[in-house]
Amino acid sequence: MIKKSLTLLFILFCFCGYSQKIIQKNLESTFLDSDRSISIYIPEGYEKDSIKNYPLAIVLDEDYMFDIYVGNSILFSKKDKAPKQIVVGVSMKDTKGADVSFNRNTGELTASAQNFYTFIRDEVLFYMESTYRTSPFITLVGQGYSANLISHFLQEDTAFINSFICINPSFSDFIGGELQSYNLPKFGREDNTFYFYTNNSTSFSPEKQNKINQVQKGLSTLGIKNFNVNNDVITTSSSISAMSEAIPRALTKVFEVYSGITKEEYDKYIKELAPLDAISYLENKYLEIEFLFGTNLGIRESDIYAIENIIIEKENGDRLRDFGKMILKIFPSSPLGDYYIGKYYETGKMIKKAIRQYKIGYGKMDPSDPNADAYYENILRLGGQ
Structure with missing residues (x-):
């Protein structure tokens, strides 16, 4: 109970500290055939320097992941452990998880999830890069079934996502075969750096722990140059605590090159x-x-x-x-x-x-x-x- 209260206080403190820098926008989508609400955090100092570019983080499950991620990004930049980031939170449909749903018999994304995937890739990313000064470093963040959706971005022919942060992932039963079908060695041929972070937790069911463990082991054995696989295990009795711990631990790994020499x-x-x-x-x-x-x-x-x-x-x-x-x-x-x-x-x-x-x-x-x-x-x- 104390841990949950401290986490809530941290989120509220961060929200009060940066709420004036949040831009709310309804982004018109051709693929979703409707508008979708996004929240955009612009870091302090953005307006004062017209040349500087900023890494971009796209956070799914905006309702509760956005505040936590932005709060951590502010803390990390103030401690000189990560650069300041532009963060966009994307709202999700609650109805049966249509945005992140997949076929239980094949693992393939449903039509609605594929549309949402394309919305992120072709519309959210395009809007952010054409409207704001973003650097080439792009992060995708999701939890649960959103993390499963993020893993599908590994299949893209062009490696344009630098950091995949999968928090408390609920992978499909076919995740192993899907990863094997992707051309993952392509990351090793790029003159760039990539990160794939996923966490396991003692708070998950044995079945979920086993599935995540298999993914972590499978990716770790690949040894692809420039593709850094960061496996984490968080000991806690609460999935909420695991989520709040996983985000700063992921940022530590993803931005390790930015930090001073340890x-x-x-x-x-x-x-x-x-x-x-x-x-x-x-x-x-x-x-x-x-x-x-x-x-x-x-x-x-x-x-x-x-x-x-x-x-x-x-x-x-x-x-x-x-x-x-x-x-x-x-x-x-x-x-x-x-x-x-x-x-x-x-x-x-x-x-x-x-x-x-x-x-x-x-x-x-x-x-x-x-x-x-x-x-x-x-x-x-x-x-x-």
């Missing part, structure tokens, strides 16, 4: 790299962030410091200049690039060049920056005035 990432991918490889890793990380999410972060200082020891301690520090040049390439306004180039010259006893580079870096700093005086000490130490 100890786990460092130990797994960076620790044993040679200096040039470590520099390339960091450069590619931020180029991928800009490509996927439309966000030019520069480079987080924490990530620079994360690989600093590799650059300084390996190969006698001979790669310090390469390190500085990489930083200046991605983050030209940062004094850190000039600092590492200056340090390279100082290590090589090229004092005049070192002083000059330190002065260039110092010139980029705000005098009120608490680190400015310490930075200037490099110039004084070498006798530069």
Whole structure:
């Protein structure tokens, strides 16, 4: 009871915080032969920057999934764990679940569900991309039978969905054969990154747990390059709790490349790299962030410091200049690039060049920056005035 109350309070708090940024629209649909209500969340700062693009999340079951997802997206962006997102919630028909129904004997989508599928693909997505500044990174979110519908988007010949988030999925009995019939290796041939998240839970029936487990195991064995399968098991006695836990856990996985370098990432991918490889890793990380999410972060200082020891301690520090040049390439306004180039010259006893580079870096700093005086000490130490 306490957990449910806390979840409800969180949702209400988030709703109060962003309700003024919600746009309600009735979208006319040729495929549904009617209007369909959608809710659009525009992140803070969207109007102030006319160039920046934002990842797009399409959330089904809008009545209760939209608020939870938007609340989590705000929290993750404020904590610098994910980019700000544009989120569109799509209302669903309650009558017998017509929007997500499928043939119980074959697993194929019914005519009404196929129409809704096409509405999402050809009308909702088109409207959002033509009306708002969206980046190429697109997420689909659904729960229960909506998650089953989302899995059908894997069959598309062109891989245009980056992230499939299936919460508390109610897959058809034919999900295994359907996945095998899709050309999933196509994802590995794309110069892009894809995620498929699904959660199991101890709150589900044994039959449902077994079905999800089979899907998770089957996808995990494929080992497709660029196609990240994220299997999750949530221990709880409530499917509502499982849903509220699954969304932030899914966002953590889907946007892991966006986050700063963690100890786990460092130990797994960076620790044993040679200096040039470590520099390339960091450069590619931020180029991928800009490509996927439309966000030019520069480079987080924490990530620079994360690989600093590799650059300084390996190969006698001979790669310090390469390190500085990489930083200046991605983050030209940062004094850190000039600092590492200056340090390279100082290590090589090229004092005049070192002083000059330190002065260039110092010139980029705000005098009120608490680190400015310490930075200037490099110039004084070498006798530069």
